[in-house]
Amino acid sequence: MQMIGLCRFSYPALGGFQVEHETIEDRIAFLYAEDRLEERFQLMETVALPCLREQTDQNFEMIIVIGDTLPKHHVDRLHDITADIPQISIVAHEPKPHRPLMKELINGARKDPKAPCLQFRHDDDDAISVDFFECFREAVNAVPGLLENRSVAFDWNRGIIAEMSGEGIAATDTVRNLYVASLGMYVRGGCPLTIMNFRHGIMNQFMPTVSFTDTPMWVRTHNGYNDSRQKKVKPVPVEPLTVEQEAEFKARFAIDVDQVRATFS
Numbered sequence: 230m231q232m233i234g235l236c237r238f239s240y241p242a243l244g245g246f247q248v249e250h251e252t253i254e255d256r257i258a259f260l261y262a263e264d265r266l267e268e269r270f271q272l273m274e275t276v277a278l279p280c281l282r283e284q285t286d287q288n289f290e291m292i293i294v295i296g297d298t299l300p301k302h303h304v305d306r307l308h309d310i311t312a313d314i315p316q317i318s319i320v321a322h323e324p325k326p327h328r329p330l331m332k333e334l335i336n337g338a339r340k341d342p343k344a345p346c347l348q349f350r351h352d353d354d355d356a357i358s359v360d361f362f363e364c365f366r367e368a369v370n371a372v373p374g375l376l377e378n379r380s381v382a383f384d385w386n387r388g389i390i391a392e393m394s395g396e397g398i399a400a401t402d403t404v405r406n407l408y409v410a411s412l413g414m415y416v417r418g419g420c421p422l423t424i425m426n427f428r429h430g431i432m433n434q435f436m437p438t439v440s441f442t443d444t445p446m447w448v449r450t451h452n453g454y455n456d457s458r459q460k461k462v463k464p465v466p467v468e469p470l471t472v473e474q475e476a477e478f479k480a481r482f483a484i485d486v487d488q489v490r491a492t493f494s
Contacts, residue, residue, distance in 0.1 A: 230344070230345050230346050230347050230366070230369070230415075231290070231339065231340055231341075231344070231346045231347070232288060232289040232346070232347040232348070232349070232362060232365070232366075233289075233290050233291075233292070233335055233338045233339065233346060233347070233348050233349075234289060234290065234291035234292070234348070234349045234350065234351050235291070235292050235294065235331060235334065235335055235348075235349075235350050235351070235424070235425065236277070236291060236292070236293045236294070236350070236351040236352065236353055237293075237294045237352075237353070238269070238273070238293050238294065238295050238307060238353050239260040239261065239265075239266060239269060239295065239296065239299065239353075240260075240294045240295055240296050240322070241253060241256050241257045241260055241296045241298075241324045242324060242325065242326070242327035242330070243324055243325060243326045243327060253324050256324075257296065257298065257324075260296075261296075261298075261300065261303075266303055268452060269353055269354065270303075270306060270307075270310070271393075271492050271493060272353060272354040272393065272450055272452060273307075273310065273353045274310055274492065275393065275484065275485070275488050275489050275492050275493075276354060276355065276356045276393070276448065276450055276482075276484055277351065277352070277353050277354060277355060277356060278310060278311065278314065279356070279482075279483035279484060279485070280356040280357050280358070280359055280361075280482050280483045280484070281316070281317075281351075282314060283359040283483040284359055284360070284361070284362050284363070285359060285360045285362070285363045286360075286363040287316070287362075288362070289316050289362050290316050290318070290338060291316055291317050291318075291351060292318055292319075292320060292334055292338060293307070293311070293317060293318070293319045293320070294320055294321075294322065294330075294331070294334065295307065295319060295320070295321050295322075296322065296323070296324065297321040297322055297323050298323075299321070304319075304321075307319060328425055328426070331423070331425035332421075332423045332425045332426060335348060335423040335424070335425060336421060336423060341418075342418075342419065342421075343418045343419050344418045345376070345415065345416060345417050345418045346416050346418075347365060347366070347369065347414070347415055347416075348413065348414045348416060348423060348424040349365070349412065349414070349424065350409050350410075350412070350424055350425075350429070352409050352410065354449075354450045354452060355409065355410040355447060355448060355449050355450065356410070356447065356448040356482040356483070356484055357410050357411050357446065357447050357448075357482070358385075358411065358444075358445070358446045358447065358481050358482060359480075359481065359482065359483055361385070361411050361446060361447075364385070364441075364446070365383060365413045368383050368413075368439060368441070369381075369383065369413075369415050372439060375415075375437050375439070376415060376417065377417075378436060378437055379416070379417045379420045379422060379436075380414055380415060380416050380417065380420065380422050380436045381414070381415040381436055381437050381438070381439065382407070382412065382413070382414050382415075382432045382433060382436055382437070382438040382439070383412070383413045383414070383438075383439050383441075384406060384407050384411070384413075384432075384433075384438055384439070384440045384441070385411035385412070385440075385441045385442075385446035385447065386404050386405055386406045386407070386408065386411075386440055386441070386442055387402070387403075387404050387441075387442045387443070387444060387445050387446060388402075388403060388404075388405060388408065388410065388411065388446060388447035388448060388449060389401065389402055389403065389447070389448045389449070390403055390448075390451060390467060391448050391449070391450050391451070391467065392450065392451050392452070392467050393450055393452070393489050393492075393493050394489075394493050395490055395493045395494035396469070396490065397469060397470060397475070397486050397489060397490050398469070398470050398475070398478065398486055398489055399467035399468055399469045399470070400448075400467050400468070400470060400474075400478075401465060401467045401468060402445060403465075404442060405449075406433075406440065407429050407430045407431070407432055407433060407438075408429065408430075408447065408449065409429050410446075410447035410448070410449060411446040411447040412424075412429055412432070414432070414436075445481065448478075448482050448484065451465060451467075470486065
């Protein structure tokens with residue numbers, strides 16, 4: 230089945246953010262601030278992209294959505310850091326209502342709308358395990374009876390919260406149901422639904438959901454500009470990785486701690 234992913238890179242959508250802004254100009258100024266974009270690029274380069282390069286199943290496509298006013302030097306940098314991942318396409322749009330545009334982009338990428346497809350989201354500051362796409366396909370093939378439904382969610386809910394710095398990575402294991410990373414959706418042929426029709430945290434209210442909790446499948450970074458953490462939130466205690474855990478991070482998520490140290494120093 231065709232596998233389609235979506236990643237928003239500082240796209241100034243109308244809606245779609247927990248941080249509110251009075252005008253779209255205010256939102257663009259916030260998203261395009263140089264210090265914020267520098268951190269987004271650092272996280273994209275060290276966390277979000279390496280795991281895609283190392284996927285055991287390379288049969289996927291991912292759309293990165295940017296704003297049509299993103300400064301050229303940032304557009305060029307984004308093209309440069311993704312140039313070696315042919316599965317990625319970058320599309321620029323003016324500010325539009327969030328969900329309608331994202332649904333349009335995903336459905337527009339379906340080569341055969343009459344055929345079933347698999348869909349996922351990928352945040353620019355998160356990582357997925359290097360075998361996520363392989364596990365996703367295997368899980369779908371293992372439940373043929375469920376595929377009679379118009380859509381089915383597949384959720385790998387065990388993951389890792391991590392903070393990146395010049396000292397390396399500090400992290401802690403956690404279980405979080407229906408988080409964006411390592412959450413996939415099967416869509417039956419002929420069905421126009423997309424993974425962007427639903428808020429990820431409540432997808433199980435709208436479709437059968439298969440959950441797996443056996444092994445960490447994602448890394449969520451806590452950083453200076455998490456949209457969901459701009460308001461007052463409870464801090465998550467993290468501990469520096471041991472040498473053994475650093476090796477596990479590289480093997481499981483393709484995150485190189487030495488690269489993190491160099492990038493964030």
